[in-house]
Amino acid sequence: MRIDLLLDSRQFGGIEAHVGELAKALTAAGHKVTVIFICDYGPHPLKTTLAQQNLPFICLNGNAASVIKTLGARRPDALHTHGYKAGILGRLAAQLGGFGCCSSYHAGEPGRGRVALYNWVDRMTASTANQIIAVSQKIAAQLPPQTRVVNNFVDAQQTISQGLRIAYVGRLSEEKGPDRFIAAAKQLTTQQWHVYGEGPLRNTLEVSASHNVIFHGSQAMHDHWQHIGLVVMPSRFEGLPLAALEAMARGIPVLASAVGDLPRLIQHNSNGWLIHANTEAAIANTIACNVRQWCALTQQRRNHIQQQAKNTVQAHYSADAVIPQFIHCYQQAATQGARYA
Structure with missing residues (x-):
């Protein structure tokens, strides 16, 4: 055709x-x-x-x-x-x-x-x-x-990432919730938090961000996925975000708001994690808590979650x-x- x-x-x-x-x-x-x-x-x-x-x-x-x-x-x-x-x-x-x-x-x-x-x-x-x-x-x-x-x-034939960065990947706009990512980063300043994306909130976010947040701007992500270990997606509105699929195809679990079709993609504590909190303070606390837990996982448990994430994409989103x-x-x-x- x-x-x-x-x-x-x-x-x-x-x-x-x-x-x-x-x-x-x-x-x-x-x-x-x-x-x-x-x-x-x-x-x-x-x-x-x-x-x-x-x-x-x-x-x-x-x-x-x-x-x-x-x-x-x-x-x-x-x-x-x-x-x-x-x-x-x-x-x-x-x-x-x-x-x-x-x-x-x-x-x-x-x-x-x-x-x-x-x-x-x-x-x-x-x-x-x-x-x-x-x-x-x-x-x-x-x-x-x-x-x-x-x-x-997405193309599911991807190598599993060995990266460790905590990352936000997406447009810097209100519906995507990057301000929630910034708020959570303030609670865990011993870790670096990485922001990949551009949008109307960038200047505001940079002014309010703590010293441990690094802004990379808009990037061709195929050059950066290998450095990322966890994607945080604290959206207020969503459909089925492609960034979540691209991450999971590389074995990168996603910590995401339970909005749109993300609960259909992510099985909590199996191939990723879902955020069910309903106030801004509780959402930031939940993100920070889950990031701490992810950092503390044994390598065996981390490998299992990575493989589950990749398997989900191969079966249903390839x-x-x-x-x-x-x-x-x-x-x-x-x-x-x-x-x-």
Whole structure:
């Protein structure tokens, strides 16, 4: 099949990592895949990754008319949109051009201001897609009843990390809870705490952080996973975060808030740990307590948890497990789109 993956992206995050893995896996399965950036914002980690893997991509000028015109001329068998702008414009282009469209919904939080408005429009127009995909049950509940839940996935063929760093990996924004990570670090200053990511809270977090917190900024994480031993994910809102899967594929357990589909991924005290506290002080205390316990684990117990984390991803969140579901969605969308062409 000819499959176009459409997104609007200024920086690297979960959606971008997902699109990169999807392009690689679909290409390996024999499909012709092109990643389309709605606007060219300059150098971008996903562009670099695609170029290194000889995966084709094109950049448009950000104008809605150019998106509709370009997609109408390409007429892929299936267009797969990611994010609200790509969803709104991609579905319109598919209707006008008479080709199939799948829309994925990755985020569970509503956002604020203009973003909240765009998210609302994106959800209200979801039914114009031929196939609607959500990465968690909670997100699916906000969408039309025909929505399919398809797991995020990662390359599960990874070496188990031998690193020891305690890390936050993700966007520095309120819904992801990096302030909770910073608060917990103040309770355990004998350990260094590492922050990987960028976002609107970075300046505030740096000012409030204790001396034992190191900010690395936005990074291509494949160069850093080997140094990490535990990922802390204290989110207020989530779907199924790709960073959690990427960590666990490398045997790195995740200590996470029990939100979104994280409780479906993490079995407490088996392949990771869940945070059930419901006040900010209690959450910080729980994180600090669990980090202390993790640091005190015997090597045998740590090895067991690492292997359990890796096994979970291999069984349920690998390309082999998930890609056939995407291909089925594309086939359905292509048939439905052609029907109305």
